[in-house]
Amino acid sequence: MREAMMNRYFTTLTGVLTLLSGLGAAPLLAAGPMESVRPTPRTAPILAAVVAETKAAAPEIEGDDAGLRAWVRAFRPRALAEGIVAELFDRTLDTVRYDEEIIRRDRNQSEFTKTVWDYLGTATSDLRVQNGGKALAQWQRTLEDIEAKYGVEKEVVTAIWGLESAYGSFRGSDHVINSLATLAYDARRAAFFEAELINALRILQAGDVEADQMRGSWAGAMGHTQFMPSSFLAHAVDWDGDGRRDIWGDDPSDALASTAAYLKHFGWTEGQPWGIEVALPEGFDYLLADRSIIKSAEEWTALGLTQLNGTALEAHGPASVLLPAGADGAAFLIYDNFTVIENYNTADAYVIGVGHLSDRIGGAGPIQQSWPRDDRALSFDERIELQTLLTEAGFDTEKIDAKIGPLTVNAVRRYQQARGLVPDGYAPPRLLERLRKE
Template structure:
């Protein structure tokens, strides 16, 4: 699942795909549920490639075969892997789709940490107690978090994807929108087949190449997958999730997981708090936040688990968190704030924790992409430049919102809301 740049290969897979975690979440809805993945991937596409498309695909395949052989892939391995593989219109359709509407963070968390998902997680914790204990002991990654990632990615293995990894990645590579990335993953998949860990028939997963119980991209598999069972194969596809869970633990450990430390804690901010400081990149010693009057939501001193940042996912009118190192590690698995919150919150609930204390502003509806573009244009027209109108609420837009809010003596939390758009209209 993972290689490392700003976003992991796993995460790039997520952006590229429409599935669960790193390699699997739709851009508009990070960490899509297994049910949503199943619905999308099983949707029937009746349009078949026309002869010209098939001819072009076969020409691409011939060229890619030559490239693969220069990279050390044996001809027999390539030919068996591509036997019967053709252009998938379903993969092209899913890759080209973009959701117009997104969900609010609270709606996302309601689904991601539902009572059913929590109860199933607890059942899995009991059934796999000895395995999880051994994995936690070896990798020093909390079992509840490993379970949570598994629950988020494939609903504890109940939906791991049914798309041929070779066919899906070959289609994406041929399509060309992210050809370099898809070809890199495809070469890695062929290396996995050549190693003998899996057969082409069993190598299945999301339409964008994420594989197994916890949805590893092929390059990440090569770097981080583990043979925890000791049978000589790193089998993340097996009905037995042991190797996949150990692989996830190895990945999290590699990027600095702190054992027995929280991802974050819900906090209370003092009156007059400068929301410009509520930025995930603004990591400060806990002593700094304590000095500013930040406490836990129950009024206790903020615990010290290293540098922390303040997170306000719904602006000034929802729960607020101090987030620690482990939050950033989860984001290496999937570079989405909502996903990291869901993994952390689900893990806490599996371990017996409850809901957040502060209430979400549930009356606020989500903005569509077109409304976000309108918001950006309205702000820029009023002198608060968002540096473009692309429908993505990034640092420039947040800064522009804060500037507008300050000009009206409002709490400058930088939160893009429907009520803000109404003000601007």
């Protein structure tokens, strides 16, 4: 029997059983300053549902080469019906082998457990900024031409390049076809990876790359700026005019232009910042720090927001207030271009990372406001517990999935309002501790 198991499931199950039994605490992050005691829950069915949902989402799969080859034979008619040439299919998939390591990595993807300031410390480090300046200087003419065509600033394209592959240094070495076939054979996200495998075969069929050169991450993201096959087909361009859309080779031109084309497709506004740091006035209504509340510069200025130097806000377009670390952290006004970058990765930390790195490459300084550095990120178990306790207390998060998205943020706000706390939607460990005591 394969020993690679679903760490996420067992981590969650451990936390759930601990909550149900009241016998102790589940493991904490190494960065955790103290143990976290799990009380006996008041509504066991909610947690039981979490166990069932987690297990169903990530069932254990027994896999081997024979099973994968059988799957390939069953998959062949579906691929051919999508227009894949039989000879290409047979030649390309004849050599695929089941890769247990890929499934292990897919099962055990670590949850995003860094605070935003810790993430930015890596994503926008001085070294990454310096390397970004060097990369931009080396490819400046190309990036300027790309900017002229697509209207996406060269610093932004360079920043995505920097976060996705360290400016081409780490493009991935896994065979994409083998990775996608293994993941498609696995039942957990079969439909998604089957579609990506067919798209990868379409790329080969178009002649953009040979199969042995189609390398990327274990999950199928490819090249300098880590396009999935579907994104490649929709947005990749042949910038250098050699007849191929080559995002894999040492020359990054096609990849950089493809990234700009991608951002343009999703509505990039030339000249508009992704966001700016702002100073909030004393007595600011933190209920206004909501992505759904969008106002003009004049309206925000009337509410007391200013640039950090105290001057009036410039008119960059409609904006909303983002507080990624709550009332005690940096405050930003974010614009439509923030949403455009989210199409690459929806995590606020990633978008801020791209935006701030692009600013730093362009000569701006670090983020000036402080962060609540005594806080740490909640672990997976703790986020499950937070959502469970909020829901039990009458502040329904609608999903118990360990994802602190808009639904959970709004539930946190309602709880904070009801308890006379600052309603900033931020959930540090101390908020969870308060919920445990109620």
